[in-house]
Amino acid sequence: MKDFFFDRYSQLGESPVDVSPSQSIRINTLTKTQDEILTFLKQREVELQKISSLKHGFRVVNSHFSLGASIEYLMGYFYLQEESAQYSVEVLDPKPGETILDMCAAPGGKTTQIAQYMNNTGNLIALEPIAFRMKKLFNQLERCNIINATVFNIDGRQADELFITFDRVLVDAPCSGNFVGDDDWFKKRDIEGIRANARLQRQLLFSAAQVLKQDGILVYSTCSLEPEENELILDWFLSEHPEMRLEEIDIPGSPGLTEVFGQKLNPEIAKAKRFWPWRTQTQGFFIARFRKC
Amino acid sequence: MLIKFISQFTDDQIIDMNKVVQIQNRYYLVEDTSLINKDPQHLGVFLGAKRNNKFVPSFRLLEFLPDSVPHVVVDQKQAWLFVCGRDLFVEHSFPSNTLVLVYSGRGELLGYGFAKEGLINNLFDRGDFLRREQ
Numbered sequence A: 001m002k003d004f005f006f007d008r009y010s011q012l013g014e015s016p017v018d019v020s021p022s023q024s025i026r027i028n029t030l031t032k033t034q035d036e037i038l039t040f041l042k043q044r045e046v047e048l049q050k051i052s053s054l055k056h057g058f059r060v061v062n063s064h065f066s067l068g069a070s071i072e073y074l075m076g077y078f079y080l081q082e083e084s085a086q087y088s089v090e091v092l093d094p095k096p097g098e099t100i101l102d103m104c105a106a107p108g109g110k111t112t113q114i115a116q117y118m119n120n121t122g123n124l125i126a127l128e129p130i131a132f133r134m135k136k137l138f139n140q141l142e143r144c145n146i147i148n149a150t151v152f153n154i155d156g157r158q159a160d161e162l163f164i165t166f167d168r169v170l171v172d173a174p175c176s177g178n179f180v181g182d183d184d185w186f187k188k189r190d191i192e193g194i195r196a197n198a199r200l201q202r203q204l205l206f207s208a209a210q211v212l213k214q215d216g217i218l219v220y221s222t223c224s225l226e227p228e229e230n231e232l233i234l235d236w237f238l239s240e241h242p243e244m245r246l247e248e249i250d251i252p253g254s255p256g257l258t259e260v261f262g263q264k265l266n267p268e269i270a271k272a273k274r275f276w277p278w279r280t281q282t283q284g285f286f287i288a289r290f291r292k293c
Numbered sequence B: 001m002l003i004k005f006i007s008q009f010t011d012d013q014i015i016d017m018n019k020v021v022q023i024q025n026r027y028y029l030v031e032d033t034s035l036i037n038k039d040p041q042h043l044g045v046f047l048g049a050k051r052n053n054k055f056v057p058s059f060r061l062l063e064f065l066p067d068s069v070p071h072v073v074v075d076q077k078q079a080w081l082f083v084c085g086r087d088l089f090v091e092h093s094f095p096s097n098t099l100v101l102v103y104s105g106r107g108e109l110l111g112y113g114f115a116k117e118g119l120i121n122n123l124f125d126r127g128d129f130l131r132r133e134q
Helices: A002-011 A034-043 A084-092 A109-117 A131-143 A156-162 A191-211 A231-240 A267-271 B002-007 B059-064 B076-083
Strands: A024-027 A047-050 A057-062 A078-080 A099-102 A123-127 A149-152 A166-172 A212-222 A244-247 A273-275 A285-292 B020-023 B026-029 B045-051 B054-057 B071-074 B099-104 B109-116 B119-125
Touching: A024 A034, A024 A109, A078 A109, A084 A109, A084 A166, A084 A212, A084 A273, A084 A285, A099 A109, A109 A123, A109 A131, A109 A166, A123 A156, A131 A149, A131 B045, A156 A191, A166 A191, A191 A212, A191 A231, A212 A231, A231 A244, A231 A267, A244 A267, A267 A285, B002 B045, B002 B054, B045 B059, B054 B059, B059 B109, B071 B076, B076 B099, B076 B109, B076 B119, B099 B119
Parallel strands: A099 A123, A099 A166, A123 A149, A166 A212, B071 B099
Antiparallel strands: A024 A057, A024 A078, A047 A057, A212 A285, A244 A285, A273 A285, B020 B026, B026 B045, B045 B054, B099 B109, B109 B119
């Protein structure tokens, strides 16, 4: 299946190769200041490199110990979060005091990041339909010192049942993922599974648009490289929801594709960003930002 | 269960019990009650949970305890052993069965235990974040 998927990426104009991205962390300023945490890590001889386009993101250049098994981790000073995955919330741009929905919350990387950007104020609503994943989310909320999050054990497609409207909504949708760091990925994935994800992703976006306030911001992201879960979803969404407008986003990455396997798409989709792993040296990722007009 | 736990450390009213909400086996301190009738599973400040018929506090709750609670400060090596679930040898002698908070040299609250003959028997530590996920 590797040849099958790499051939698809080649048809989209790419020259795919295997990559091994660096580990990345996000400093959690809800526990200490960034400078204090960086000093603690420096004292432990952890070598970090700032990711210039992220407020709190750092690549791990060198560490003599596993960062996930350290007192600094247990204190919630940082979150082990892949570089590309940190951009969803950067693009969502949460503000203190707002009402924000994280529609697919567990295990909590982006939920804790949203809370951090809200400075632990306002209302952060996090949805997670699967009970055991919700427990992982609770742990991360406690470890990272989050006190503005309310978690509901419901599916994002039922968000309207809460009768709340939101300033911003993040749909970091369940997806087929990508091959970076997962040797078995190609064995586990096929087009049918990708199409099944796409159905769920459309339903989540439909639900998100319903609960978003006028002039509100909606960010859609996946860690999939497959156009069926990204540009084709956006093309459908823009045609079904003329009130939703795509916005330019100032982050690294390549423009969203406007032609997929011979099918021409809405040219606005170029405003989305794609992280091709062999170009960005990160996981595969896709991000789009809408405003409700 | 929550009140009984706090009373082992202090007689002070460290939290307003009128603002405490129980959801299943978990306790929360909730200032804004507007979302409670929507059946949340987690909200506000997590205070702790009932686990195997015992109350397991959150670190936020331990941080609410007054400075007068007995405590011990440990070096980096001891701190790591403690968060790995180990007991501590301490020079300071506490009366037997005193509950003692354990801090790192940087002032980080690592957990607590009870004093017994030059030892702090580990009752709860931050390594629980990793152990509870296994």
